[in-house]
Amino acid sequence: MEKNALVFQTDFGMEDGAVSAMYGVAYGVSPDLKIYDLTHGIEPYNTWEASYRLIQTVSYWPEGTVFVSVVDPGVGSTRRSIVVRTKTGQYVVTPDNGTLTFVKRNLGIEAARIIDESTNRRSGSEESYTFHGRDVYAFTGAKLASGDITFEQVGEEMDPESVLELPTIPARETEDGGVEGTIDVLDVRFGSLWTNIPVELFKKLGISFGERVEIMISNDTRTLYRNTMVYGHSFADVYVGEPLLYMNSLNCMAVAINQGSFARAYNIGTGNSWHIAIRRDSRG
Structure with a gap:
């Protein structure tokens, strides 16, 4: 057999x-x-x-x-x-x-x-x-x-x-025209942040590759990161040391630093208390 x-x-x-x-x-x-x-x-x-x-x-x-x-x-x-x-x-x-x-x-x-x-x-x-x-x-x-x-x-x-399930918080559209979700897990070795925001939800923002997005990351009520970055296909779309937003291998949105650890750089964790909001760069 x-x-x-x-x-x-x-x-x-x-x-x-x-x-x-x-x-x-x-x-x-x-x-x-x-x-x-x-x-x-x-x-x-x-x-x-x-x-x-x-x-x-x-x-x-x-x-x-x-x-x-x-x-x-x-x-x-x-x-x-x-x-x-x-x-x-x-x-x-x-x-x-x-x-x-x-x-x-x-x-x-x-x-x-x-x-x-x-x-x-x-x-x-x-x-x-x-x-x-x-x-x-x-x-x-x-x-x-x-x-x-x-x-x-x-x-x-x-x-x-x-079968027992852990509590989760669904990703959703926000009133200011963005999307938000949670940081579910790290791409451990490289320190990228993997979110629960599916690419299909993100696409509703109408953002094209190469455009900039605003990212805000918070732990409950405390904001740990707020800045803009490029939406790219992969890490090579930005210079070494620069951040980017991309789609990960599970077809969800993720944040990384090219050849660096985003999680370590900004002391970011994972789970339902870690929230991420994405919207189009308001500066155009």
Whole structure:
């Protein structure tokens, strides 16, 4: 039987043996599995970031790919351990703690099941409550990817609509003729700001490439940045060190500094309390 790819995401980092232990459990289920890493650099406990990295990645993998996402601040609690099948045919094994927010809203969940830990749990781990990433999620993900179990054998069926979502604030048009949204996540290595403003909403402003826009970024009531910048195709449309507005790989608007970190330069964070407003440059 052909195996499906198994892809791991965690907030564990690579400084100790946690990720390697998950690999070992998976290979113990099936030595010929192909295992890949999405990332292990999620900020500790940050289920919002975990959710964003999944939607950034999942749909580009073949149907049948199994993702295991372990960002689990509630490990050992009553939160559910689940597996979902997306509407594009991939599977995600994860705690039901908001990690699936963007997959559910943007990609869609076709079906969901609660992991039956009486059968889908590493033998000998029954009294361990702090490493479900190894004992439950990597183990179940490996069994599913290898074909050792079917999706139906994961456990009891649940309503996909009951999968937990984190609160979000929709992007919208503003009364002054602009658009506003939130800064959802950073393009971590380069410090670009990725917003939730879809390009189709931005296009309603009628701004062409090469024109300037006004950008205002605030954290609740405090404004941290207010200036104009070019709307460009890519970073090369401005000089090194200059800012620009562009469309990112998820078809949403983003702000960057060419060969610099916008987030570091202006101490910008992410989440629902970080707001960004865009409008045409009033100076013409």
